[in-house]
Amino acid sequence: MSVLPPVRRDRVIGQFPKAFRKEAALQVKDGFRDQVRTACQEQRTGTVGRFKISKVIVVGDLAVGKTCLINRFCKDAFDKNYKATIGVDFEMERFEVMGVPFSLQLWDTAGQERFKCIASTYYRGAQAIIIAFDLTDVSSLDHTRRWLEDALKENDPASALLFLVGTKKDLSSPGQYLQMEEDAVRVAQEMKAEYWAVSSLSGDGVRDFFFRVAALTFEASVLAELERSGSRRIADVVKIDSCSSNLYATPKKKQSNCCQ
Numbered sequence: 001m002s003v004l005p006p007v008r009r010d011r012v013i014g015q016f017p018k019a020f021r022k023e024a025a026l027q028v029k030d031g032f033r034d035q036v037r038t039a040c041q042e043q044r045t046g047t048v049g050r051f052k053i054s055k056v057i058v059v060g061d062l063a064v065g066k067t068c069l070i071n072r073f074c075k076d077a078f079d080k081n082y083k084a085t086i087g088v089d090f091e092m093e094r095f096e097v098m099g100v101p102f103s104l105q106l107w108d109t110a111g112q113e114r115f116k117c118i119a120s121t122y123y124r125g126a127q128a129i130i131i132a133f134d135l136t137d138v139s140s141l142d143h144t145r146r147w148l149e150d151a152l153k154e155n156d157p158a159s160a161l162l163f164l165v166g167t168k169k170d171l172s173s174p175g176q177y178l179q180m181e182e183d184a185v186r187v188a189q190e191m192k193a194e195y196w197a198v199s200s201l202s203g204d205g206v207r208d209f210f211f212r213v214a215a216l217t218f219e220a221s222v223l224a225e226l227e228r229s230g231s232r233r234i235a236d237v238v239k240i241d242s243c244s245s246n247l248y249a250t251p252k253k254k255q256s257n258c259c260q
């Protein structure tokens, strides 16, 4: 019997969500990969959908809007007053992707220098790293490289998915925005991150952004699971094979110990 309530209807992901800008996207294809789709249909997603919870960390300068971004998505709330995050905070979000339950743990970290050493102890084990900057403050974009460097010290650069998200879109004029987007797309390409621009005040882009984070993290988790179970199967074959060859090579009295 499941103790968890069903996943909210507005957290059900059936279609692969689109990227924000094709030129700075982690994936440009329109749908989930065939092997992931088939694994979901055949319920072969292993720990994904059962116990696995994927960790996502949100980093970036102080007051760029990390807490507001998470609160807009998780609570559909916005607070115009700034309250610095002290250390870290987290929210759980449950999704259903192609019929498979999938949970994200969203870690909101402090941008203030004095809380950074506490916050950075929570960076480890992230499947996705969201680096936030303020679209009206170019220095916050410049600092994203440093934030990424710090986050990657605690994570595997080969497997963590990176997102560069510009916040407070409502505050920039179209002209300012276009200039900033050009710079941000370039930074995202250098980092191999996916670029997004959102407004937590209006909600513009927030849901699409987190759906994309969830879908890409889900897909990467299922692929990793398939790879693990595939290599487990190969290891079993190798074990059986080496045991059977031992049967020929090993003197008779040792044969009974084989494969025990």
Ligand SMILES: Nc1nc2c(ncn2[C@@H]2O[C@H](COP(=O)(O)OP(=O)(O)OP(=O)(O)O)[C@@H](O)[C@H]2O)c(=O)[nH]1
Residues within 6 Å of the ligand: 060, 061, 062, 063, 064, 065, 066, 067, 068, 069, 079, 080, 081, 082, 083, 084, 085, 086, 109, 110, 111, 112, 167, 168, 169, 170, 171, 198, 199, 200, 201, 202
């Ligand atoms: N207009 C506008 N203001 C925003 C937006 N997002 C955040 N803010 C404001 O920016 C300020 C800082 O937001 P926070 O979310 O607390 O910033 P933070 O990045 O979590 O800051 P730290 O916890 O110190 O690292 C607050 O006053 C928010 O109301 C947005 O999309 N639009």
Ligand SMILES: [Mg+2]
Residues within 6 Å of the ligand: 066, 067, 068, 083, 084, 085, 108, 109, 110, 111
């Ligand atoms: Mg905060």
